[in-house]
Amino acid sequence: MATSASLILCSGARTAAAHPRQPGNAALSWQTTDLGFSPTYTQKQVIYIFVKCSFCGKLDHPAFGASIMDLSLKGRVAVITGASKGVGKGVARAMAAEGVDIALIARGREALAEAADEIANTFGVKVLPVEADVTDTASMRKAAEAVRGHFGKAHILVNNAGAAIRRQDREIMWDDSDWLNQVQIKSVGALRMIREFLPLVPRDGSGRIINIAGASGTMAWMPALTYGLNNAALIHVTGYLAADLANDKITVNAIVPGLVGTEWREDWAAAAAEQAGKAKAEWLSDFCRSKGILSGRWGNVEEIGDLAAFIASDKARYINGAKLAIDGGLTVNAR
Structure with a gap:
């Protein structure tokens, strides 16, 4: 029998902790999804908990006191x-x-x-x-x-x-x-x-x-x-x-x-797109692919x-x- 693990993901707007850039505003909520493992997976069930800030998108935020990888840099x-x-x-x-x-x-x-x-x-x-x-x-x-x-x-x-x-x-x-x-x-x-x-x-x-x-x-x-x-x-x-x-x-x-995409490059791309008569996103995608950027973006x-x-x-x-x-x-x- 396949075993499963609960993956707790952040996806909405209900929380007990406020984001430091928007004090008092909600930044987290929870969604639970079951992940299936193959029948050969025999270890005991493992719970993975990820905390993600929906305001800034970081998976590890000091406001929430949780981390998926502690880099041990505090105080340096x-x-x-x-x-x-x-x-x-x-x-x-x-x-x-x-x-x-x-x-x-x-x-x-x-x-x-x-x-x-x-x-x-x-x-x-x-x-x-x-x-x-x-x-x-x-x-x-x-x-x-x-x-x-x-x-x-x-x-x-x-x-x-x-x-x-x-x-x-x-x-x-x-x-x-x-x-x-x-x-x-x-x-x-x-x-x-x-x-x-x-x-x-x-x-x-x-x-x-x-x-x-x-x-x-x-x-x-x-x-x-x-x-x-x-x-x-x-x-x-x-x-x-x-x-x-x-x-x-x-x-x-x-x-x-x-x-x-630094500030000056954003301005440069906007000007180039306007000159080419394209939307900025379309021009940028075309440009990146023309330069051989496999991801198709900067x-x-x-x-x-x-x-x-x-x-x-x-x-x-x-x-x-x-x-x-x-x-x-x-x-x-x-x-």
Whole structure:
């Protein structure tokens, strides 16, 4: 006889707990479904309980005190560059959801303050907004001192700062200053950030450096010459520093996203769809498939953030020097 297990899923709007972003509003309800196992399944019945927030969609939410995977990150500190929006903010939110205290580094004061307030109010962690420029040594040194004074240490360093693709002209014809400006932000900026914050990283096995690179560093993505150059450099830096810092028990890994729907890309897609006379969703699906993205869509910042949170955890302690593609199958290069 087949045995079954009860799978408790969240699907509606009745709860005893309020979502922190909407105090007083219902966020959970329950639906029970029986799963059948094959006749060869002879172990005793197992009950699987999943808690899912219907407001933000996370399966593990600090407001509900339940978890399907405890990453044991609560109380650690992460420093994230380019953190006021886009992938950087997505990484910050994912780590804050696991109880990590956050230092957000970015140049734009207003967006930085808004991101810090949002994350602190949503997840109840300590958030330090630091207005700093990764292209400026004195600025990054001051940022490191601010983090030292506020948190004392930094377990996780996330290099995410970079410049968006704003121009469509041939980059091989750019002036030297334009090339160097791009390299200063992503490549040298990452080295500068690591150098200034490395003294704050513990040598007890909890130290993590996570570099947000990109698929353009492994392929020719037109017209992203310097964009790809920076991502390729960051991928190389990841392997080099994994070896260099191994004796300090600090792991260094790269996340290599494909096309991700950040704020500026959302605007770009909307403009391109309008020009093509298509709905945005239709244009985006066609575009992604034309680029060989097997999933037929671009990624979202939450997906990048979730991977970063896992890499930061002790469950990923044996992952070192890895370049982890998260690109919907883009780099499979299917033909």
